[in-house]
Amino acid sequence: MQLTDRQKLILTLIIHEHIRTAQPVGSKSLVEKYNLAMSSATVRNEMSALTDYELLRQPHTSAGRVPTEEGYRFFVGNLVQKSGLPTNTRRTITHQFYQSRQDIEQWLRLAASVLANQSQAASLVTAPHAEKAIFKHLELIATRGRQVLMVLVLMGGEIRQQFISLSEPVSQDRLSVIAAQISNMCTRCDVEKISRMRFQMDSLGKDILDILIAEMTLIEESTTGEIYLDGMTNVLSEPEFAESDEARQALHILEERSLLENLLASTVMNTDVGGIQVLIGGEGTWQELRQCSIVLARYGDPNTLTGSIGVLGPIRMPYDRTISTVRFVANVLSDLVTETLAV
Amino acid sequence: MQLTDRQKLILTLIIHEHIRTAQPVGSKSLVEKYNLAMSSATVRNEMSALTDYELLRQPHTSAGRVPTEEGYRFFVGNLVQKSGLPTNTRRTITHQFYQSRQDIEQWLRLAASVLANQSQAASLVTAPHAEKAIFKHLELIATRGRQVLMVLVLMGGEIRQQFISLSEPVSQDRLSVIAAQISNMCTRCDVEKISRMRFQMDSLGKDILDILIAEMTLIEESTTGEIYLDGMTNVLSEPEFAESDEARQALHILEERSLLENLLASTVMNTDVGGIQVLIGGEGTWQELRQCSIVLARYGDPNTLTGSIGVLGPIRMPYDRTISTVRFVANVLSDLVTETLAV
DNA sequence: TTTAGCACTCTCACCTTGAGAGTGCTAAAA
DNA sequence: TTTTAGCACTCTCAAGGTGAGAGTGCTAAA
DSSP states (O other): EEEEEEEHHHHHHHHHHHHHHOOOBBBHHHHHTEEEEEEEHHHHHHHHHHHTTSEEEEEEETTTTTEEEHHHIIIIIIIIIOOOOOOEEEEEEEHHHSOOOOOOOHHHEEEEEEEHHHHHHHHEEEOOOSSSEEEEEEEEEEEEEEEEEEEEEESSEEEEEEEEEEESSOOOOHHHHHHHHHHHTTTOOOOOHHHHHHGGGGGGHHHHHHHHHHHHHHHOOOOOOEHHHOOHHHTTGGGGGOOOHHHHHHHHHHHHHHHHHHHHHGGGSOTTOOOOOEEEGGGOGGGGGEEEEEEEEEEEESEEEEEEEEEEEESSSSSSHHHHHHHHHHHHHHHHHHHTTOO | OOOOHHHHHHHHHHHHHHHHHOBBHHHHHHHHTOOSSSSSSHHHHHHHHHHHSEEEOOOSSOOOEEEEEHHHHHHIIIIIOOOOOHHHHHHHHHHHHHSOSSSHHHHHHHHHHHHHHHHTEEEEEEEEEEEEEEEEEEEEEEETTTEEEEEETTTTOOOEEEEHHHHHHOHHHHHHHHHHHHHHHOOOOOHHHHHHHHGOOOOHHHHHHHHHHHHHHHHHOSSOOEEEEEEEHHHTTTTGGGGGHHHHHHHHHHHHHHOOOOOHHHOOOOOOOTOOEEGGGGGTTOOGTEEEEEEEEEETTTTEEEEEEEEEHHHSOOOOHHHHHHHHHHHHHHHHHHHHHHH
């Protein structure tokens, strides 16, 4: 499918106009709006051709044209201008990050908030997560009776806390000794190596090591870290979600962690850090997302810690701006992660 | 305002019927539906009286009656049957909690999920938070260069992690020594006591203690811990939120942390653990919640750690069931918190 | 005090209608 | 060959009209 320049122009204008108004775009109004140097009849002929290519669609015989999913895809793939974010927007965003508390959690929350506000859509950010769990540090804190709080720190800064129940009460001193022992012994070890050290430990140590191993295995098996969402309500103000049932289906994907993990796993997980993926109208697979598009990116340090960020909005979203924003925030997060978390 | 038994009955039935159908309730259909031993004319007279009391309202001259906010409030205050949850529902819920990972975060997430599913509405759960921050344990973990990961554990199990930047690189060994020293010295101390120990420390120790104090102050100042939400999309399926703008306003309160904190601070924070608060139609204060009711409870250990849980649904919600569910989940969480987190 | 009966009111679903916007086609102009 | 003016046609949408249905308040009798 090879489009003439004029066809590309018209497709682009129709998409712009449709994004602006959420209405079908007619030939005459398009010519008037953009002062095109051709008549509406010419535009109609081109529209007709674009409709044959299935890039445009007519809701009804005598309505204007609306871009199809294919049309958006062509637009995003070939026509969208990679404008980059305006400098002052960049500055505002960067500023916010360096203003915030120095804490991954805050950064991720902030990233979600920035994405949501900039794109006026729903956003998601997953915490950076390593494919391989490498032990860094263990802490055991007595709470009450046989209850102990276990804090496990992985290389890369992932932290897990968990209450464990020992078979008998143990003093804080003894716990500290064991924690220190394990911390020293296991630094930079993966699950396998740690398993092989099990024989060196006494009975209590073995119990704790077992829990530690279980926990690390669990972390390794999970495909993504904690998920932060923001701007869900932004989506509700879009006219295509006026009947809230449509909105419900779309937002449900974000809310239901397992669905979202599936979605991420089958798309952005295969993308390189720095790359952008745009999922338009659910790409036939995700029925609930028929009305939505998702712009996704991966951030972090490609070899160790990575996470995903994305924006979910109506299919009729301003792709250029959204893509720039997602790319920029991903870069900011990558920088922060590599600066502070790297091994 | 003193209602006769018959008036109470009719009010109750109208509310029940309205909750079921979301439609105005007429005299005739009410008599038929519930096989009342009186004629529709009698019911009409009583309805008229209830309307005078402003417990009912007519959307239009010749429509049926709809409960007013006042009507719901009377119902919740006087007529609602405190049924308690069915035994098997209780069992299902309890079971889920003991099945889950032994980890506050999981419990809170689960609580939110249970509330959302049981009530088919949106739910919120705040992490338990102590009014007074009491130090328990400090851990310092070298990451890279001058970057250090500080893990702060408070009495009661609140954990904060933060990256701090020291003025010069420090070895893990030295960090461990300092952390142990602080941990020993400050156990069970509040901010004030810790501040008085500052002079004992060397320069590096002072820096760290300052950050620690700042962090503890921050925790003490925040009114609530982490917030977990669930079931936002449930609300979208209610007919009163068909035009998504209504839904947007309501859900916005949940999404915007500061708004939600305000709301909690001005209501449930003043409630005792074990008590239930029902906020109907925003009580005149919260414009965004005109269409909603919130059922709130406080859980935890009254003297140390408390958190809030709640359900947000349409004003037309099944209060008896929702209240029972919220109360039950609050009790379960209280038990878990006092069992595992208490000092 | 309750109820049957009645006149009245209001909504809602349904239909019709005309304006408006858009289309495709054709024939003439460039 | 490409572009454009003109025209007949199509379809939506808002506005207005109509009747069925449900509900009400009032009155007079039980």
